[in-house]
Amino acid sequence: MDLGLKGKTALVLGAGGGLGGAIAKTLAGEQALVAVADINRQAAEKTVADIGTNGGSAMALEWDLANLGAIEPNLAAIEQQLGSVDVLVNITGGPPPTLVSGQSVESWRKYFDSMVLSVIAISDAVLPKMREKKWGRIITSTSSGVVAPIPNLGLSNSLRMSLLGWSKTLAGEVGRDGVTVNIVLPGRVATQRITFLDEQKAKREGKSVEDVSAASTASIPVGRYGDPQEYADVVAFMASSRASYLTGSVIRVDGGLIASV
Numbered sequence: 001m002d003l004g005l006k007g008k009t010a011l012v013l014g015a016g017g018g019l020g021g022a023i024a025k026t027l028a029g030e031q032a033l034v035a036v037a038d039i040n041r042q043a044a045e046k047t048v049a050d051i052g053t054n055g056g057s058a059m060a061l062e063w064d065l066a067n068l069g070a071i072e073p074n075l076a077a078i079e080q081q082l083g084s085v086d087v088l089v090n091i092t093g094g095p096p097p098t099l100v101s102g103q104s105v106e107s108w109r110k111y112f113d114s115m116v117l118s119v120i121a122i123s124d125a126v127l128p129k130m131r132e133k134k135w136g137r138i139i140t141s142t143s144s145g146v147v148a149p150i151p152n153l154g155l156s157n158s159l160r161m162s163l164l165g166w167s168k169t170l171a172g173e174v175g176r177d178g179v180t181v182n183i184v185l186p187g188r189v190a191t192q193r194i195t196f197l198d199e200q201k202a203k204r205e206g207k208s209v210e211d212v213s214a215a216s217t218a219s220i221p222v223g224r225y226g227d228p229q230e231y232a233d234v235v236a237f238m239a240s241s242r243a244s245y246l247t248g249s250v251i252r253v254d255g256g257l258i259a260s261v
Helices: 018-029 041-053 068-081 105-133 154-177 192-205 209-218 228-239
Strands: 009-012 033-038 057-062 087-090 136-141 179-186 250-253
Touching: 009 018, 009 068, 018 033, 018 041, 018 057, 018 087, 018 228, 033 041, 041 057, 057 068, 068 105, 087 105, 087 228, 105 136, 105 154, 105 179, 136 154, 136 228, 154 179, 179 228, 192 209, 228 250
Parallel strands: 009 033, 009 087, 033 057, 087 136, 136 179, 179 250
Antiparallel strands: none
């Protein structure tokens, strides 16, 4: 299936590894021109090198999402080298595991800036060109915690939830301009973040990481953790020309984990 992404410019945040890296490589495999952004420059360059090895075209950007002043120069660099952004994939790092109560105002502000305000500001910055071209995709990766809050992930559950309201509202504002806006949710996909969360839970509960992982696996109807490539394939379709009637939606890639309808 031709996804219609050849020559499109895609910006993937958090693309130094895990979900973002898999998405960046998959979009490049569809002949999109990919800007690989990550707070870790070496990780971003590794993804770019992998893309180049497979014949794709990409550039690396060191990008700290908490630094809102980096948005304008980074987007200018992308436009100069690859063209204006057609596809934006928003992926932010997650905060540490915490209760929702008793967190400092400073913590709330810090993670709001990096996880929410950055996504909104970057999206606002790329929207004018998308609307001008009558074509654009804004895809924001959040967490299954926005549907079924995850215990001890209080900051993540709360802050990521705000992105659902923003995304749905924005979809209604820009749909007639050919721009789609969607949310995608990972379940237990095998990344460093999930490994870290399993390790933290094991410490809290005095269990082995293997026992925690086994219990998590038992709760997933397909009986395993997901592969980042499976997530990336769904995102690539959402970014494609084929998905022009998909907007304002929340798509779960969770192996059936989330119990609600």
